[in-house]
Amino acid sequence: MPRPSPLDLPAHHPFGPHNLPFGLFTTAEDPGHRRLGVRHGDHVLDLAALATTSASPHAELLTAPSLNPLMAAGRGVWRAVREALLTAVTEPVHRPTVEGLLHPLDEVTLHLPFEVADYVDFFASEHHASNAGRIFRPGAEPLTPNWKHLPIAYHGRAGTVVVSGTDVVRPQGQRRPPEEAAPTFGPSARLDFEAEVGFVVGTGSRPGSPVPMADFADHVFGVCLVNDWSARDIQAWEYVPLGPFLGKSFATSVSAWVTPLDALEPARTAPPGRDVPLLPYLDDSGSEPAGYDLRLQVELNGETLSQPPFATTYWTAAQQLAHLTVNGAHLRTGDLYASGTVSGPRPDQLGCLLELTGGQGPWLQDGDEVTISAWAPGADGSHVGLGEVSGRVLPAAG
Template identity: 60%
Template sequence: MNQPSPATWVPIPPLSGFPVENLPYGVATHGERPAHVVTRIGDSVVSLGALALNGLLDGTIEEPAAYFAIGTLNPFMALGAPAWAAVRERLTELFTETRHRSAVEPLLVPLADVVLYLPFQVADYVDFYSSEDHATNLGRIFRPDGEALMPNWKHLPIGYHGRSGTVVPSGTPILRPSGQRKAPTDEEPRFGPSVRLDIEAEVGFVVGTPSPLGRPVRVEEFADHVFGVTLVNDWSARDIQAWEYVPLGPFLGKSFATSVSPWVVPLAALQDARVAPPYQDPVPLPYLQGETWGYDIALEVTLNGTTVSRPPFAGLYWTPAQQLAHMTVNGASLRTGDFYASGTVSGPLPEQRGSLIELTWNGTEPLHLADGSTRTFLVDGDTVAISGVAPGPNGARIGFGEVVGTIQSAARPGQ
């Protein structure tokens, strides 16, 4: 899918992940101005609300200011793929045709001067478990004498329904959660702050077009419903999770916080990042078959500035389209703002593991950081950043920004 790369009059730093081929969506404020929908090009941000109010988005959708001069992407996402394509085409034109420069350039704002927010209102949140390497590693850690994968793992995308109210934007401090935990050597459970706080490097998918209750979404309809892609850190309290997850699965060990990056990269920007998924054996049931693909997204995880992992999203066993099909095959409807994540992304190499429980092999092999300290799990004050980049047309780099969080001490009772 190698397409001509349009030249832009906007200055783009070398190796930027935000060329004109990207044009992600976000929500930001600038000075005293209220929150608007924005896009980013290079190190500049422009309000789509301002473009609309100046008549520069006329002809794309009806009354564009009603969709962009507001602080959420949801109304625009609900319009569907033809509207998404029309606006993207117009933005590309505004940034590449010099006749528009005099009208658009005064609206560009330095990235450093804006405050970014959660770009969409989360309806439902689902987290999957789709990396075979991650699932195999955890199986070997917890079931060293048994099969690494559960019998159902290669037949369906495993997932759990999370808590939409605790999906937070990048930069939000992460309060260490408290809950019940019981180590194998403890006689009784105890209550207190988690002592095995972990990360999960993931990729998330934002639903734009809803679907009616009772009608499953087919694999081939993925791009009709999914608006774009973000980065995700699904923080995990492993000790709370270990005590609570039998028999119903993740609950309080997961629901305290899930961080997402501030930019939603449209699927159209990732055409050149499509890759064939891994070979699936056994052959999935018919509703999971059809045209589907993965994405060549290279992730990087840093802990206090030290790179600790580079997980490859391209190797995920279950694709985003298969995840969406499975999520709705029982007739569950989609709503605008539904959000689902891939589950921890891990590769076959030790340095490609997307969680601390894998990187330290459940705490038995501590990580060594650049400042001379070691980690098994997160301590208060630690900062984790996850970034990602995908290939674009003609060598362009499609960036996702960062999803960042810093651990704070657990709240005292009554706080």
Template identity: 60%
Template sequence: MTGCWVPVPEGSHFPADNLPYGVFSTPGTPPRVGTAIGGHVLDLGAVLDDDVFRTGSLNAHLAQGPAAWARTRERIAGLLSDERHRPAVEPHLTPLDEVTLHLPFEVADYVDFYASEHHAAALGRILRPGSDPLPPNWRHLPIGYHGRAGTVVVSGTPVVRPRGQRKDPGRAAPSDGPSRRLDVEVEVGFVVGVPSPLGTPVPAAAFADHVFGVVLVNDWSARDIQAWEYVPLGPFLGKSFATSISPWVVPLAALEAARRPVPVQDPPPLGHLRGGGDWGLDITLELELNGEVVSRPPYASMYWSPAQMLAHLTSGGASLRTGDLYASGTVSGPGPGQAGSLIEITHGGREPIVLGDGSKRTFLEDGDVVTIRAFAPSVSGGRIGFGEVTGRVEPARPRPC
């Protein structure tokens, strides 16, 4: 979109060629759908006179599909670029610092992948020293697990330290208690709009026919609980206590300038995973711990694309539902300062991070605040942002007797 009569501050995440969607409320009013522009949110139900946006969820709009998504984006762009619309539209702009942001869509299902070769190999070297860091299936398919949709929470929701069983090295039996190795995972999530029939796989080439947009994800992980429980069936309580997402869904339409080929995949993907390799994305993420950036993971280095993840997710016949969320797994790059989890940054807890105030961290302590941000190139030659996803760690709560 060229030109916009709404002021956009320098460095804003939300210039005119972004237009992400979220759900907001103001004191005394119900949640409804809006789009972020500069330092404001625009009430879409009011300016478009459409009940789809007067609900407290994006799901109704997500289900309408690509043609409706494109028409709506074009209408919003027209309202914000043409000064003649200003008198009617301006009363429905509210400063972002005056609104409460909510979970932007109702999460139907949640799946988390393991799509970064650099992260998977780093974890393999930490957890399985002396053996091949990647399992034999890793380069043949996007590995993933089914998460818990009911514990997906919006940015700003406190994260309570989970309790569970963990087995300390050298001890014969496990113990039960609060996690001692609470970690973060910097991830990118994909929001499904258009459903698919049960038993009908979705090809990688149909990615943009089903996926509406992108959110930031922090898949909080209790590494000690996870390490004890994940054999033989994989993550369970070590992951299910909270997954935080950003409040703004950036449409795929805003990410055209960010598209890149994925890295060379060797061996070549099998049939159902072909055709999605042009959906690599040039997104640079930031991991901030207590106000200090400790890592900048590059999403462009991810081995498996979101189109391939979607194709694999449905390849066995699983259906898609409006509001499905699937995430990339931890984003980590090949270089120093590009790891997307503390277990990698601290080499399994052996090399603590030293923060600016002199404090040290191997894993998260109560009171720690974690924030993830991200930026991508825009179609106008600048950049767009994804907002941020933030969570503060609260102490474990006692179990009922």
């Protein structure tokens, strides 16, 4: 009996032809050669080799050592490459060639798939913002007066964005317990995760030219999962009046796969209802549904902690992009902006330990491993897998 082909996947496999996310990998035989790949089932298709073998008109982009050249090429090229990939993995005439370019996923090393230009983290979930407000400002209004008028965000540190599987060293810094008059220095005792969704910018924009919501899909290449690790004790002492800094900048983990927006088209959904009138550049009342029905799952040491629903996120990715650029700030290829912690209305839908424990802990311990995964509904009952982002906590340096 002939061996089954790795191209023959079960119906509705989350990494079937309807998905085809992009990544960057090396093999044990050639560890110094980073090449673009596409996930198909439990294999990685060598995109660079396929482009060369098939004389692709986009071979120069697809043989680059990162996704940035492809992302910079624009939406027309993204779609042409995706259509060619779909043909390659589904039409029998290409099967012998493609099968020879597949690598088992557990035999390759995955790398950060794109060079990060800038990193911005939003605060877009009303449930998370309200829960955090109750914890940080007991007795006051949970949401600040500006929250429903604009998507709040902070600029993070692009240089500490790391790929899934990278260990995270416990940060050190100043922290001051409420009962103490002065701060002390040492390892964070309140280390937390944040389950988020990231959006990766492909084509840039001109300085001084805001990007309207309607142009979102012309600039955003795809979606990845994000864990914005947070040292809550360092954050609490430093964040007034300018916001997060050392409590966030030590590490941000992203998944190794970037899912194209086109793969998530069946998951488009309406965002939550607006109860405050929005200024014109953020008003999406007459727009196509711009939310995404992504189902996240958070595991701690293999045990499920939470299942946050991204569909409940108040500010859409298109609104976030419009606000990010409305002052004239321009986009660059490789910009990453994240949603902020994704939380839903139920106790089993909270996206960080701060919320899950009411700010009381327990917090992450050395040796703990956090894994965030997600899927989205696809066409005809299929699922679109978003891969996973995982990281293990190591003791503080020194």
